[in-house]
Amino acid sequence: MQNISNAAIADAGPLIHLDEMEWLFVLETFSTVWVPPEVADEATRHRPHWKDSAPANIRIEAASPGARQWWEAERKFVQLDQGEKAALALWRSHQDAILLCDDLQARTVAQDFGVPVMGTLGLILRAAQFSLRPIPDVRAILTDLPKRSTLHLKPALLQRVLDSLPEE
Amino acid sequence: MNSKIEIFLPSQLLSKAQKLINDGLFKDLNDFFETAGNYYLERHADEMWEAYVEHEIKAGLHAEYI
Numbered sequence: 141m142q143n144i145s146n147a148a149i150a151d152a153g154p155l156i157h158l159d160e161m162e163w164l165f166v167l168e169t170f171s172t173v174w175v176p177p178e179v180a181d182e183a184t185r186h187r188p189h190w191k192d193s194a195p196a197n198i199r200i201e202a203a204s205p206g207a208r209q210w211w212e213a214e215r216k217f218v219q220l221d222q223g224e225k226a227a228l229a230l231w232r233s234h235q236d237a238i239l240l241c242d243d244l245q246a247r248t249v250a251q252d253f254g255v256p257v258m259g260t261l262g263l264i265l266r267a268a269q270f271s272l273r274p275i276p277d278v279r280a281i282l283t284d285l286p287k288r289s290t291l292h293l294k295p296a297l298l299q300r301v302l303d304s305l306p307e308e
Numbered sequence: 309m310n311s312k313i314e315i316f317l318p319s320q321l322l323s324k325a326q327k328l329i330n331d332g333l334f335k336d337l338n339d340f341f342e343t344a345g346n347y348y349l350e351r352h353a354d355e356m357w358e359a360y361v362e363h364e365i366k367a368g369l370h371a372e373y374i
Contacts, residue, residue, distance in 0.1 A: 244356045258367040259360065265368030297361045304365045 146238050147172040148258075151227045152182040153242035153291070157260040159183070159190040160289040161281055166267045168195045174234055175200050176226035203229035220246050231255050242291060260291050261301055268305065275308045 148170040155175070158164045167173050173195075175183075180200050183190050191198070207229040220228070224246040231239060231250075239250050242259040250257050258266075261282075268278040282302055285291060325340045334340040 244353075244360060247360070248356075256367075257363070259364055261361065261364035262368030265365065269369055269371050293361075294357065297357055300361055301365060304369055 146170055147174065147234055147236060148238045148240050149174045149176075149227050149230050149234060150179060151239065151241040151243065151246065152179045152186070152223045154240040154260045154263055155179070155183040155190055155194075156186045157242065157289045157291045158263060159187045159193055161264075161285070162193065163264060163267070163281060164190065164193045165195060166263050166272060168197065169266055169270045169272065170197060170238070172237075173198050173240070174230055174237065176223065176230050177202050178226040179223040182221075182223045201230060201233075202226070204233055207232035220249065224249075228253070228255065260289070261293075265301070265304070275305055279305055279308075 148167070150167075150173050155164070158166065175198055177200055180191075203226055210232060211225055211229045220243075224241065224243055227239060227241065228246070228250060231237060238256045238258050239247075240258055240263065241247055241250065247257045247259070264278060264281060264285075267273040268275055273281075279302060281288075282298065282305075285293065285298060286295075325334075325337060328334055329336060329340060334343065
């Protein structure tokens with residue numbers, strides 16, 4: 141496995157999708173995964189036992205009041221949900237972290253602010269990149285993604301991801 | 309269910325839309341803007357998902373963020 145480096149801040153989507161597929165272990169590739177309480181609560185509403193499967197580097201942390209004031213002043217954030225806002229606000233305190241998020245609108249806002257973003261697909265591919273799982277396992281979980289997760293992706297786009305994997 | 313809204317348009321855009329209606333491509337302005345709005349939303353969403361996938365491949369497989 142490559143050396144872990146970045147920290148990450150999780151929104152609920154990747155936590156939910158990875159838990160659905162029993163692939164939360166891929167979060168081990170980050171030094172720390174910060175999870176705002178709002179995001180933890182949202183993930184728990186969808187997957188009551190997700191924390192049981194989560195690796196030990198998960199840390200629940202609330203954004204500081206200053207960071208919250210910052211995003212509350214940002215009109216761009218008005219259409220994001222509480223978890224997404226909390227995750228972006230927490231990034232103010234951990235600016236070396238990657239935001240883990242699948243919501244297209246939240247990702248757009250994040251990228252406007254220069255926040256590096258990765259979603260469930262990238263995390264699954266990261267398992268191959270970090271040699272956490274062999275390529276055939278990564279290919280198999282991606283193939284099963286429509287059956288095993290609530291991340292909805294057009295078949296052609298999923299095929300594009302499968303085609304990106306190196307030969308086994 | 310439909311909602312009534314009031315919008316302000318550049319005169320040139322309205323003229324172009326009216327010409328398409330006169331040419332029989334749309335029933336009326338409601339039809340034109342409903343079609344145009346749906347077309348934009350569908351196209352935009354597709355583009356966003358394509359960008360999402362390409363970004364994920366770079367980020368996850370090609371180690372954009374290590």
